[in-house]
Amino acid sequence: MTARSARQNSGRLSVREQTYRLLKKKILNGHFPPEERLVEESLAGLLGVSRTPVREALHKLELEGLVRQKGARGFCVPAETAEEMSELFEIRAVLEGYALSCLCRTISEDDVQRLSECITRAEHGILENKLDLVFEHNTEFHDIIYQLVRKERPRLFNLIEDMRDYILRYRKNTLGTLRAAKRSIFGHKKILMALDLKDPVLCEQVMRAHISEAEADTACTMTDASSADPQQANNSGGQAPTVLPLK
Amino acid sequence: MTARSARQNSGRLSVREQTYRLLKKKILNGHFPPEERLVEESLAGLLGVSRTPVREALHKLELEGLVRQKGARGFCVPAETAEEMSELFEIRAVLEGYALSCLCRTISEDDVQRLSECITRAEHGILENKLDLVFEHNTEFHDIIYQLVRKERPRLFNLIEDMRDYILRYRKNTLGTLRAAKRSIFGHKKILMALDLKDPVLCEQVMRAHISEAEADTACTMTDASSADPQQANNSGGQAPTVLPLK
DNA sequence: CACGCAGAGAATGTATCCAAAATATACGGT
DNA sequence: ACCGTATATTTTGGATACATTCTCTGCGTG
Numbered sequence: 437m438t439a440r441s442a443r444q445n446s447g448r449l450s451v452r453e454q455t456y457r458l459l460k461k462k463i464l465n466g467h468f469p470p471e472e473r474l475v476e477e478s479l480a481g482l483l484g485v486s487r488t489p490v491r492e493a494l495h496k497l498e499l500e501g502l503v504r505q506k507g508a509r510g511f512c513v514p515a516e517t518a519e520e521m522s523e524l525f526e527i528r529a530v531l532e533g534y535a536l537s538c539l540c541r542t543i544s545e546d547d548v549q550r551l552s553e554c555i556t557r558a559e560h561g562i563l564e565n566k567l568d569l570v571f572e573h574n575t576e577f578h579d580i581i582y583q584l585v586r587k588e589r590p591r592l593f594n595l596i597e598d599m600r601d602y603i604l605r606y607r608k609n610t611l612g613t614l615r616a617a618k619r620s621i622f623g624h625k626k627i628l629m630a631l632d633l634k635d636p637v638l639c640e641q642v643m644r645a646h647i648s649e650a651e652a653d654t655a656c657t658m659t660d661a662s663s664a665d666p667q668q669a670n671n672s673g674g675q676a677p678t679v680l681p682l683k
Numbered sequence: 684m685t686a687r688s689a690r691q692n693s694g695r696l697s698v699r700e701q702t703y704r705l706l707k708k709k710i711l712n713g714h715f716p717p718e719e720r721l722v723e724e725s726l727a728g729l730l731g732v733s734r735t736p737v738r739e740a741l742h743k744l745e746l747e748g749l750v751r752q753k754g755a756r757g758f759c760v761p762a763e764t765a766e767e768m769s770e771l772f773e774i775r776a777v778l779e780g781y782a783l784s785c786l787c788r789t790i791s792e793d794d795v796q797r798l799s800e801c802i803t804r805a806e807h808g809i810l811e812n813k814l815d816l817v818f819e820h821n822t823e824f825h826d827i828i829y830q831l832v833r834k835e836r837p838r839l840f841n842l843i844e845d846m847r848d849y850i851l852r853y854r855k856n857t858l859g860t861l862r863a864a865k866r867s868i869f870g871h872k873k874i875l876m877a878l879d880l881k882d883p884v885l886c887e888q889v890m891r892a893h894i895s896e897a898e899a900d901t902a903c904t905m906t907d908a909s910s911a912d913p914q915q916a917n918n919s920g921g922q923a924p925t926v927l928p929l930k
Numbered sequence: 931c932a933c934g935c936a937g938a939g940a941a942t943g944t945a946t947c948c949a950a951a952a953t954a955t956a957c958g959g960t
Numbered sequence: 961a962c963c964g965t966a967t968a969t970t971t972t973g974g975a976t977a978c979a980t981t982c983t984c985t986g987c988g989t990g
C-alpha cells in the first residue's frame with residue numbers, strides 16, 4: 437500500500453502517531469489479553485501499516501509500562517494487578533491533590549462560578565433521574581479544572597493525564613449508579629468549597645479523598661472481571677485527549 | 684557498517700537502547716544547545732549508527748518532553764525555563780513526599796538504622812571538612828530510600844526517577860558548599876526522625892521541604908554561571924519555594 | 931524413556947531505499 | 961526594487977529487505 441503520508445503540520449496525523457494512539461487505546465480498552473504475544477507483523481497487518489510504525493509504537497508503550505518485552509520474542513500486555521491499580525490511583529490522587537492546591541491560589545471568581553454551575557446542573561440531573569446528564573456535567577466540572585492545570589502546570593498536567601489513561605485499563609465497565617453519582621457531586625461540592633476558601637491544604641485533602649472514592653468504585657467493578665469485551669475502537673480519526681470524569 | 688546486533692537477553696544492550704540512553708544523557712548534560720536543530724542523519728553519524736535507532740530514540744524522547752518537534756523539520760531541545768525547573772522540582776517534592784509517607788508505615792528498624800549510619804558518616808565528613816565524603820553518604824542515604832520505594836511502589840519509583848533525570852538538566856554545576864552540605868544533613872535528620880516516628884504527614888512535610896531546599900540551591904546555580912558564591916546557597920533566590928508544607 | 935543437540939522456522943533488529951513535504955533559493959514579472 | 965511563484969534541496973516518513981538470534985521441534989543417543 438502506498439503511504440498516504442500525513443505530516444503533523446497539515447492537520448493530519450502521521451501514521452506513526454495514529455498507530456501509537458490506536459494501539460494504546462486498544463491496550464487500555466483491554467483488547468489484548470494479558471500475557472498474549474504481540475507480534476509486530478500481525479499488528480501491522482491488523483492496522484494496515486508496515487512494521488515500522490508498529491515497532492516504534494511498541495517501544496514507546498514500553499516506556500510507559502503498557503507493554504513489556506517478553507523474553508526476546510515480542511511484547512505482551514502485562515497482567516492487571518490490584519496493586520498496580522491501587523498504586524496508579526494513589527499517584528493520581530497525590531498529583532491531582534497537589535494540582536488543586538496550586539489552582540486555589542490563582543483561580544478566578546469567574547471559573548469558580550463556572551464550576552458552581554456545573555454542580556448545579558448535575559444536581560438537576562439527579563432530580564430528573566437522568567444519570568447521563570449528571571455524567572455530562574461532572575465531566576465538564578473536571579474538564580474545567582484540567583484546563584486550568586494545563587495552563588498553569590503543563591508538566592503536571594501531562595503526568596495527570598498519563599495516570600488517568602493508565603487507570604482506564606482498570607475501568608472496564610463504568611457503571612454509573614445513582615449512589616455513586618450523588619457521592620461524586622458531593623465530592624465536587626467539597627472541592628469547590630476548598631477552592632473558594634483558597635485553602636491549599638484543604639484542597640489537597642478533598643481531592644485525594646475524591647479520587648480515593650473513585651478508586652473504591654473501580655475496585656468494586658474489578659472484582660467480577662474477566663469480561664472479554666471485543667468492542668471495536670472505531671475512533672480512528674483525530675481523537676482529542678479524552679478526559680473522562682472521575683465517576 | 685555491519686550491525687553489532689545485541690539482543691536484550693545476551694547481556695548486551697541493543698543499539699536502539701544504547702542510542703536512546705546516550706542521546707538522553709547528552710541532552711540532560713546539555714550537549715545540545717537549546718533550539719538547535721537535531722538532524723537524524725547527523726546524530727546517526729555522530730553515534731555511528733543508522734537513522735533508524737536515532738529516529739526511534741528521538742520519538743521516545745519527545746514522549747518525555749526532552750525534545751520537541753520543530754515545525755516539520757526535525758527536533759530540538761526546548762530551552763530551559765525557570766518555570767519548567769520549578770515545576771519539575773514541585774512534582775518531585777510531591778511524589779517523594781508521598782513516597783516517604785508510604786515508607787514510614789512499613790520501614791524496618793534495620794533500615795532506619797542504616798539511614799542513621801549514613802547521617803553519622805556524613806557528619807564525620809563535615810568534621811573532617813571532606814565534602815566528597817558528605818556527598819557520598821548523602822547519596823547513600825537517598826539510595827536506600829529509593830530502593831525501598833522501588834520495592835514497594837514500582838510505578839511511583841519510576842516517576843520519581845524520571846523527575847530526577849529531567850531535573851538533571853538544570854544542575855549543570857553541582858557545587859557543594861559547606862553550607863548546603865550542612866543544611867542537607869539537617870534535612871536528612873528530619874527525614875529520619877519523621878520515619879522513626881512513623882508519622883505520614885510529617886514525612887510528607889519534611890521531604891517536601893528538603894526538596895524545596897534542593898530547588899533553591901539549584902536555582903542559585905542557574906541564575907548565572909559565575910555565581911560560585913556560597914552565600915547564595917541560602918533560600919532567598921528571588922522566587923519563594925513553591926511547594927507548600929502540608930500543614 | 932529421557933535428555934540433549936542440531937536444524938529449521940519465526941520474529942525482531944538494523945539498514946537502506948523511495949516517496950512526500952516543507953523550506954530555501956532563484957528567477958521572472960510587475 | 962520587491963514580491964510571488966516555481967523548482968530544487970534537505971530532511972523526515974514509511975516500507976522493505978537482509979541479518980541475527982531465539983525458540984521449538986524432531987531425531988538420535990545414552
